[in-house]
């Protein structure tokens with residue numbers, strides 16, 4: 001057979017391109033950790049990458065995601081998973097975006113450390129340091145060592161960390177490196193302090209760098225490489241002007257003048273028309289092959305920055321960092337190409353769902369709530385119990401806004417009965433079956449797309465004054481006013497399926513109801529713009545999809561009247577449909593035969 005030489009070459013080129021080989025660069029999609037995952041900080045230990053993200057008032061807080069391939073992220077624990085680790089803080093937190101700010105995760109000599117600042121309890125703002133030797137077990141995370149710190153975003157850095165090229169400039173070596181119990185903590189500002197990891201004693205802050213002039217120099221991380229201390233920070237605020245800038249110093253202790261990177265900002269999407277905006281607040285790490293990567297936050301809003309209900313998500317970018325030079329970071333887009341990724345693998349220890357996976361939860365008796373379900377502050381003991389009839393929820397006296405106890409942080413905080421999971425896909429379907437027999441006016445239970453107590457769209461079944469059941473939906477009017485519509489009389493006493501979905505466009509939620517036993521009875525109760533759940537009172541957080549139950553202020557203190565029936569939820573389902581990777585391009589969310597999500 002005669003084949004033209006040109007065609008042969010083309011075929012050969014195709015074969016070469018398809019052949020797997022260590023030298024092949026990879027292609028992947030951002031965000032790798034979709035849904036509300038702000039301020040990622042990551043480490044690589046023995047073939048597994050670990051990231052922590054900020055959680056503010058939600059609880060359990062500070063999730064740990066583990067991955068072997070940087071694409072499949074398994075939710076293996078929460079650093080803050082027991083109220084007793086930091087007693088008295090959660091319920092006393094007033095503002096919607098206070099709580100656990102941005103954390104740093106680091107590993108040293110068999111121990112993982114997560115350092116953070118808890119903000120928002122009058123007179124008690126505290127630096128918090130947690131540690132564990134087993135990040136796959138909630139219970140193994142220590143109580144918080146608290147320390148006084150007046151700035152957010154603590155970093156954790158031991159000065160004896162050898163750079164990868166083993167090329168430490170001897171004259172910069174701190175001679176006191178053998179003290180295992182001391183580490184440097186850089187914070188917003190950028191300030192530097194030395195923390196005693198045993199006692200929480202901390203030295204007075206000194207100024208390390210003021211950044212390049214953008215507002216809010218914060219989110220610092222220190223790296224020692226090629227004889228320099230490299231300082232990476234976020235600048236410009238966490239909205240459209242966000243960026244990463246860097247400086248380096250010869251010495252940390254007897255401060256040398258910071259030398260800013262000539263290419264600052266070294267990473268930003270400021271002033272671009274990219275779908276991915278607000279890129280900043282990142283951390284750098286190396287993979288097993290020695291290649292550098294970074295994770296940062298980004299918002300899929302486009303420059304219009306109006307509709308982004310998932311808030312700030314975590315994106316991965318390749319970094320080229322040659323000896324003695326500044327790191328070069330690849331701009332963040334939806335479709336990325338860079339260093340070869342480690343082979344795809346879901347072989348990650350521990351239990352917990354992968355971030356992009358569907359929820360198929362039937363709440364078997366004896367099992368704890370699935371790990372990706374979170375509350376707004378620590379729930380009152382006994383509010384959520386798994387029973388033969390499903391997940392039983394004690395009605396909160398407060399509605400989702402915190403009323404009538406919103407003036408009292410303790411009572412406003414703990415009398416809200418809510419649990420939800422992150423919206424992790426641009427297009428998705430979420431639904432749950434509700435079995436609820438309210439007896440008094442105001443008793444209500446339902447589903448909610450929740451950003452904050454001041455911004456949420458809820459579809460509930462509520463008992464009216466006249467003893468009739470209504471749907472209450474509050475996404476139609478921008479001032480949050482609710483509309484009531486009658487529940488069909490034939491549905492009385494039967495389980496109802498309530499659904500929230502975005503099936504067509506990532507800009508509008510559809511809320512519907514049907515008899516659990518008859519999908520044909522489906523009625524669309526209302527539609528709500530995703531702009532209601534973008535920014536505003538929730539500019540640091542992102543939408544949670546979940547359930548709530550309230551008696552709307554009946555009773556006293558934090559309790560509904562005795563005899564108030566519980567609401568029972570069953571058949572909790574969440575399915576991702578698609579991810580938008582640019583304003584007009586979406587990729588389907590398909591879980592392949594390995595269970596890997598194709599995103």
Ligand SMILES: *[C@@H]1O[C@H](CO)[C@@H](O)[C@H](O)[C@H]1NC(C)=O
Pocket residue numbers: 167168170
């Ligand atoms: C650093 O100092 C040690 C002795 O303290 C010496 O053995 C080593 O060669 C020095 N390394 C460099 C790169 O100068």
Ligand SMILES: *[C@@H]1O[C@H](CO)[C@@H](O)[C@H](O)[C@H]1NC(C)=O
Pocket residue numbers: 174175176253
């Ligand atoms: C080492 O620690 C000692 C005691 O804490 C201190 O006096 C000394 O200044 C430190 N040296 C350096 C180089 O930091």
Ligand SMILES: *[C@@H]1O[C@H](CO)[C@@H](O)[C@H](O)[C@H]1NC(C)=O
Pocket residue numbers: 207208209210258
């Ligand atoms: C940062 O600014 C403050 C206030 O102007 C100043 O005191 C401090 O020395 C500056 N820090 C550095 C490292 O230049």
Ligand SMILES: *[C@@H]1O[C@H](CO)[C@@H](O)[C@H](O)[C@H]1NC(C)=O
Pocket residue numbers: 169171172226227228250251
């Ligand atoms: C090592 O440190 C000295 C003193 O701070 C400095 O002059 C020199 O440039 C440094 N060398 C490197 C490679 O960082």
Ligand SMILES: *[C@@H]1O[C@H](CO)[C@@H](O)[C@H](O)[C@H]1NC(C)=O
Pocket residue numbers: 025318319320330337338339
């Ligand atoms: C592979 O990716 C790295 C990191 O992004 C980049 O520096 C390098 O140029 C890429 N190589 C090729 C052949 O594209």
Ligand SMILES: *[C@@H]1O[C@H](CO)[C@@H](O)[C@H](O)[C@H]1NC(C)=O
Pocket residue numbers: 399401453454455456457458474475477478479480481532
């Ligand atoms: C829904 O209603 C509550 C008040 O009940 C309000 O706080 C919330 O903002 C409303 N949601 C929207 C999107 O208007």
